[in-house]
Amino acid sequence: MKTVIGINNLSKVFSTKKKKNVHALKNINLNVKEHEFVCILGPSGSGKSTLLRLMEGLIKPTSGKITVMDKEIRESILDTGMVFQDYSLLPWKNVIDNVSFGLELRKMSRKERYKISIKILDKFGLGEFTTSYPHELSGGMKQRVAIARSIATSPKILYMDEPFGALDAYTRFHMQKDLIDFWIKEKRTVVFVTHSVEEAIFLGTRVILMSPRPGEIVGDYKIDLPYPRNRWSENFKNLFQQIMSHLDEVSEQYKVL
Numbered sequence: 001m002k003t004v005i006g007i008n009n010l011s012k013v014f015s016t017k018k019k020k021n022v023h024a025l026k027n028i029n030l031n032v033k034e035h036e037f038v039c040i041l042g043p044s045g046s047g048k049s050t051l052l053r054l055m056e057g058l059i060k061p062t063s064g065k066i067t068v069m070d071k072e073i074r075e076s077i078l079d080t081g082m083v084f085q086d087y088s089l090l091p092w093k094n095v096i097d098n099v100s101f102g103l104e105l106r107k108m109s110r111k112e113r114y115k116i117s118i119k120i121l122d123k124f125g126l127g128e129f130t131t132s133y134p135h136e137l138s139g140g141m142k143q144r145v146a147i148a149r150s151i152a153t154s155p156k157i158l159y160m161d162e163p164f165g166a167l168d169a170y171t172r173f174h175m176q177k178d179l180i181d182f183w184i185k186e187k188r189t190v191v192f193v194t195h196s197v198e199e200a201i202f203l204g205t206r207v208i209l210m211s212p213r214p215g216e217i218v219g220d221y222k223i224d225l226p227y228p229r230n231r232w233s234e235n236f237k238n239l240f241q242q243i244m245s246h247l248d249e250v251s252e253q254y255k256v257l
């Protein structure tokens, strides 16, 4: 399989107003292959979101190099999609205009972008809500719109930063299943940040474990379970225990109380 994201000796230090340096990431090396579903797991502050923002080109590394689809990342690229926990929909645009926003930026005609967006919205069960506004939707629906928007431009890589973190357990389970169906059908590469060990094992072909600040990769688990995954199977439970105790171990080093 082809490498689509290559990260070499990456470090990120933030300088804050108080002139204190925050060493967020240290010496990260990671290769992501085509059609992998990589989940990044780690305690709060371990640099997961920072790593995603660096991959997306939203911020620059302090040192090291990131290559995405054979190009060194120097600024945000249009060939990827990003989904955040807070949906980040545009409140003044209705559902279809939110979904087709990326296509509008690419100067696609209104007719053309609506055609693409309606197809995706139908697939996501939102065909009847094209003219609704974000404030008229539930959390799960908003997140569907956000995911629909991120895939409307057919990105090869989808970056997702705790996209289901704010949803209730029932909606989250549904969204996880839908995301896996989509990923299997569409064969994209996904990098997914989560706090949940269970979610990481349910979704990922691979789980990367980060240590507390400065964030370093301390675990790289291949998840060999068949899809759709069964959360109650012995293999699932064994993996959960293994990764959970590793996470406990690394979090322990960072006790503040």
Ligand SMILES: Nc1ncnc2c1ncn2[C@@H]1O[C@H](COP(=O)(O)OP(=O)(O)OP(=O)(O)O)[C@@H](O)[C@H]1O
Pocket (backbone or CB within 6 Å): 014, 015, 016, 022, 023, 024, 042, 043, 044, 045, 046, 047, 048, 049, 050, 051, 195, 213
């Ligand atoms: N723009 C910034 N300026 C200064 N420090 C920052 C900035 N962004 C992140 N940090 C710091 O970098 C570290 C890593 O933050 P990051 O948000 O990447 O962690 P995270 O693992 O995603 O955390 P969480 O799980 O709580 O979302 C934190 O200590 C954070 O305070």
